[in-house]
Amino acid sequence: MPQVFALMLAGAGLYAGYKWVSRLLAEAEEGARKREADLREAVARRGRDAPKDLGTLERDPQTGVYRPRTKSF
DSSP states (O other), rough: OHHHHHHHHHHHHHHHHHHHHHHHHHHHHHHHOOOOOOOOHHHHHHHHSSOOOOOOOEOOOTTTOOOEOOOOO
């Protein structure tokens, strides 16, 4: 009889653990979906503001930074 009690106790523990893990995974999935929606919204918003065309870039040898080519007239 004690084996049945131990088996019932182990089953209840496994069930509680299963419910806990499934709740954690559901919360993580919900958070990921929310972050994905926020990211999609940010990308869509950024699409309206097209980046400015700087033309040809050339590397500044002193700083190593690329800057727009200066027009010499």
